[in-house]
Amino acid sequence: MNHDTLLDREVAGLGGTTMGTTWGVRLSVRRGRDLHGLHAGIQATLDDVVAQMSNWEADSDISRYNRAARGTLQRLPTGFAHVMSVALEVAQASQGAFDPTLGPMVALWGFGASRGPMRVPSDAERAATATRVGWCRLVWDAGSRELLQPGGMELDLSAIAKGYGVDAVAAYLRHAGVEAALVEVGGELYGYGDKPDGQPWRVLVESAPEEDLASELPPRVLTLRDLAVATSGDRWHHFDANDERYSHTFDPRLRRPVPRAPAAVTVAAADTTRADAWATAMTVLGPEQGLALAERLQLAVRFLARDAGGLRESMSSAFEALLEATA
Numbered sequence: 001m002n003h004d005t006l007l008d009r010e011v012a013g014l015g016g017t018t019m020g021t022t023w024g025v026r027l028s029v030r031r032g033r034d035l036h037g038l039h040a041g042i043q044a045t046l047d048d049v050v051a052q053m054s055n056w057e058a059d060s061d062i063s064r065y066n067r068a069a070r071g072t073l074q075r076l077p078t079g080f081a082h083v084m085s086v087a088l089e090v091a092q093a094s095q096g097a098f099d100p101t102l103g104p105m106v107a108l109w110g111f112g113a114s115r116g117p118m119r120v121p122s123d124a125e126r127a128a129t130a131t132r133v134g135w136c137r138l139v140w141d142a143g144s145r146e147l148l149q150p151g152g153m154e155l156d157l158s159a160i161a162k163g164y165g166v167d168a169v170a171a172y173l174r175h176a177g178v179e180a181a182l183v184e185v186g187g188e189l190y191g192y193g194d195k196p197d198g199q200p201w202r203v204l205v206e207s208a209p210e211e212d213l214a215s216e217l218p219p220r221v222l223t224l225r226d227l228a229v230a231t232s233g234d235r236w237h238h239f240d241a242n243d244e245r246y247s248h249t250f251d252p253r254l255r256r257p258v259p260r261a262p263a264a265v266t267v268a269a270a271d272t273t274r275a276d277a278w279a280t281a282m283t284v285l286g287p288e289q290g291l292a293l294a295e296r297l298q299l300a301v302r303f304l305a306r307d308a309g310g311l312r313e314s315m316s317s318a319f320e321a322l323l324e325a326t327a
Contacts, residue, residue, distance in 0.1 A: 009196035014039050018046040019054065019162055021186035027173065028180035028196050038176060045172045046165050046185070052080040053161045055103065055154075062155050066103065070151030081145040083157055083164050083273060090160075090277040091135040093297065098281035099252035103154030104132045106250060109257065130255050159249075162186045163230055163276025170272075182224065187231055190272045191224025200225045202326065205302065206233075206264050217313055220302070223326040228272035232279035233264035233304070249283045258284055263311060265290070268300040268322055287314050294318070 010031050015024040016039070023046060029035070052061045065074045076084060087100040108129045110118035121129075132152040139148035165185045170192060173181045180193025182201040191201035205220040222229060232249060251258045265282045269275040278299060282290040287303040291314060294301040300318035304311050315323075 011195055014042060016043050016046075018043070019050060019165065019186060020056070021162070023165070023169070023183075023185045025169065025173070025184070026182045026201075027178050028193065029178065038173070038178070041172055041176060042169050045168050049079060049161060049165045049168055052077050053083060053157045053164075055156060055158070062157065065147065065149060066154040068149040070149060072149050073146045074149060076145045076147055078145070079164065079168065081142065083160055084140060084147060085142050086164075086273050086277060087157065087160055088135060088138065088140060090274065090281055094278075094281040094285065094293065096135065096252050097284040098159070098277050099133070099135045099250075100155050100157055100160070101133050101135050101138065101153055102250050102252055103156035104129045104152070105252075105255055106156055107154075109250075126255050133252070133255065135252075159232075159280040160273060160277045163188050163228070163272035163274070166190045166228065166272035188228070188272050188276050189224060189230075190228040192226050194225075203229060205229065205266050206231050206304075217304070217311060220323060221326050222268060222322055226270065227268055227322075228270065228275040229266060229268050230272060230275035230279040231264055231266045232283045233262055249280060251284045253284075258286075260286075260306075262286065262303050262305045264304040266302045266319075268319060287312075291316055 008031055009028050011026055012029050012035055013024065013026050014035060015022060017023070023042070025042060050057060050060065054060045055062060057063060061077055061080050068074050084100070087098065090098045091100065108121050108125060132154065137150050137153065139150070162185045166183050166188050167190065169183045169185070170181065170190050180195060182189065182191040189203055194200055201224045202221050203224055205222055249258045249261055250256065261283055265279050267275045267279040267282060269278065282294070282301050285293060287305050290301060290303065294316040298318050300316060300322055302313065302315040302319045304313055
């Protein structure tokens, strides 16, 4: 791109709401370009994700699957099918630390679309609900995009759908001829291309949750050049009972919220769908198990965990390499 072309471009910002949160896009465009069409296209793209994968919408594809009769095959639309394939990929690779079938358990504790009171259910309630949970019960044919409803199964893709929404918007923008953009949905990010000044998109990785602002951890900055970043942790949705904090992130293996969840887990990956799912899986696994798996799979992961001395940072070698590339 020559100097004259650079002068003819600027960074514009667009934003809106989706999936119970906000979205924002910064994009490199020709000066004076009418952005109404792009804004409408982005919103329509995200509305389509909601129509397919929102548990809050009674007529969504996922809600129809959750209501389907035992033994029926449900053909999923393309986006939903892609997310299901990635969800099962991460579920298997994490040995069940990520599980897209946790809907009934999430509802039992009062999280998610059920909007019930947040509470600690009895052991009997948990045992009964556990019979309706388990990603291994899913029978999925990626070729035909058909998913068997084994009976009582309720999918919950809230830990991966926002990431897919980011990827869907980025794909739309590329198709619309936008050469560079930074896309964000509910804190999940993806950047591609360079800004008009020739510089890549750079983002500050979360340094500390609000209650830990006294932390002296150094700022961590990543360059997002065809790279996604997703963050999970205990700061967003939780409740306290019996002198314990219960996070909105569930450990599928324990059928309960993650005990002593990390303050924040950040995952960088080539696509936001996988980054989002792995951020949840790593939150469940915790720093010790999570970093061991990240090294085996060459995943870029950073943990912020609380201990007696405050926040403790640890990261995989792949994440360290990204920081070094940005420095």
